[in-house]
Amino acid sequence: MNIALLTAGGTGNRMGQDIPKQFMCIDNQPVIVYTLQAFQFCEAIDAIAVVCLKGWEVILQAYANQYNITKLRWIFEGGDSNQESIHNGLVGLKDAGCSDEDIILVHDGVRPLVSEEIIVNNIETCKKYGYAVTGLICKEAIMELKGKTIHKIEIPRERLVRTQTPHTYRLKTLLDGHAKAKAENISGTVASCTLFGELGVDEQHLVRGSEKNGLKLTSPEDVEMFKAMKNTDPEPWMK
Numbered sequence: 001m002n003i004a005l006l007t008a009g010g011t012g013n014r015m016g017q018d019i020p021k022q023f024m025c026i027d028n029q030p031v032i033v034y035t036l037q038a039f040q041f042c043e044a045i046d047a048i049a050v051v052c053l054k055g056w057e058v059i060l061q062a063y064a065n066q067y068n069i070t071k072l073r074w075i076f077e078g079g080d081s082n083q084e085s086i087h088n089g090l091v092g093l094k095d096a097g098c099s100d101e102d103i104i105l106v107h108d109g110v111r112p113l114v115s116e117e118i119i120v121n122n123i124e125t126c127k128k129y130g131y132a133v134t135g136l137i138c139k140e141a142i143m144e145l146k147g148k149t150i151h152k153i154e155i156p157r158e159r160l161v162r163t164q165t166p167h168t169y170r171l172k173t174l175l176d177g178h179a180k181a182k183a184e185n186i187s188g189t190v191a192s193c194t195l196f197g198e199l200g201v202d203e204q205h206l207v208r209g210s211e212k213n214g215l216k217l218t219s220p221e222d223v224e225m226f227k228a229m230k231n232t233d234p235e236p237w238m239k
Contacts, residue, residue: 001046002123003093004039004071008060008109009051009078009085010031014218019112020053021217022109023060026226031147031217032060034230036069036208039105042116044123049074050109052055075109083189087178100172103127106192108168113212113229114166121207123169131204131223132168133193135161136214140235164209167192177201 009198012021020034032050048071052060057075064072076092078085086106093104103126107114118134125132138160143150169177169192177196181189189195192205212229215222 003102004045004048004105005089006050006107006109007085009053030063032109033063033067035109038114040069040071042119044120047071047073049089051076051078051085053078081188090174098171101116102171104171104174105166108216110217112167113188113215118213122166125205125207126168129205132207133204134166134207134209135163136209137160163193164213
């Protein structure tokens with residue numbers, strides 16, 4: 001199976017609202033539902049699992065029922081960190097009888113503008129290489145902050161990648177990676193790609209993302225950008 005594992009276990013402190021950001025309503029629909037729909041409407045996805053903030057599981061299931069998210073099969077409790085939440089989801093999938101060979105797309109629950117093309121390319125790249133990480137080559141001039149001043153870095157921007165999600169692997173690959181990270185006392189990684197990077201894995205293949213998919217709802221201004229992107233159609237004359 002091709003399974004989307006959405007992370008929605010955070011409290012969203014940086015958003016500064018009274019409700020976790022994944023459950024905020026934008027244009028009368030919860031953020032997490034926009035993300036769920038992206039995978040629900042993609043024919044390549046067989047099932048969806050969500051790692052959910054503790055205490056919000058019933059609300060998540062109610063939203064799934066209301067918006068007819070029929071592919072949502074599992075809800076797991078989030079952890080104290082992103083790494084722990086992902087691990088909880090992986091163990092939950094294994095305990096639920098998922099196969100070691102199932103392809104797992106780990107995706108931020110507050111990254112709602114992921115396209116079908118990105119999802120499908122992740123699956124195909126994972127099938128071919130075993131690892132797939134969504135991202136874009138940097139087009140900005142990147143510098144390093146030291147104290148209060150910025151300094152040049154030696155890596156050309158053409159070799160720097162702004163990672164997005166999904167990050168896609170087979171279930172066994174992810175479980176083995178998390179087990180090895182625990183054995184090596186690697187904790188607090190912010191994403192699956194960085195966890196495997198810490199483990200020395202160099203075979204993570206890039207899947208081209210998009211500026212839209214680069215939008216992860218983190219601060220109030222991101223809500224404005226999301227509304228603009230969601231309601232904008234491409235110019236018909238553009239190739």
